[in-house]
Amino acid sequence: MEKKDLSGLRQEYAGSPLLEHEVDRHPLLQFGRWFEQAVAAGLPEPNAMTLATVGQEGTPAARVVLLKEVDAQGFVFYTNYLSNKGRELQKHPHAALVFLWLELQRQVRVEGHAEVISGAESDAYFMSRPPESRLGAIASPQSREIPSREYLEERYGQVRKEYEAKPLTRPHHWGGYRLIPRKMEFWQGRQNRLHDRIVYLKHEADWLIRRLAP
DSSP, X not given: OOOOOOTTOOOOOOOOOOOTTTSOSSHHHHHHHHHHHHHHTTOSSTTEEEEEEEOTTSOEEEEEEEOOEEOSSOEEEEEETTSHHHHHHHHXXXXXXXXXXXXXXXXXXXXXXXXXXXXXXXXXXXXXXXXXXXHHXXXXXXXXXXXXXXXXXXXXXXXXXXXXXXOOOOOTTEEEEEEEEEEEXXXXXXXXXXXXXXXXXXXXXXXXEEEEOO
């Protein structure tokens, strides 16, 4: 591959100030405020987030997934429990999330541990999905090597035929996780690379708020 010099790619930042006395005292409420602003700004898929896990060999692994719920406890997403990320979370529940909203010059980082949500919660979300998506979740052996695209489409057709006469209920290998944060950082781009970074640290039942250098 030919060497590419990317040193000239620069973006000037000029976001609004992010100040300690103006943020919410709870990071999930502050996240909710920023998320609503991202939705109102018409950002494409503002719920897209990078999920980082500990790989099977102890190495980092990351991929983009979709946030499906945020509540007073944390961030909920869904997956195949037998996928790479599912098996990684079973072995090492510690994980991290990153939300990047370039149009608002904002980033949110989350660190915590992931727990499997209740079967009832997973059932409710699974049944809210379009039938085609439910069929896909049942048909796909996520993260496993398959021989071809044709194999996957044939498998989908077989599953669709199989479920013509029975309900499309959630398979046992598919469901949700909730990442419960212990650290959250809010980053706002500012002029001269003097960005604002406000971090929340869990301390017993409270959250400590600190400022970090950019």
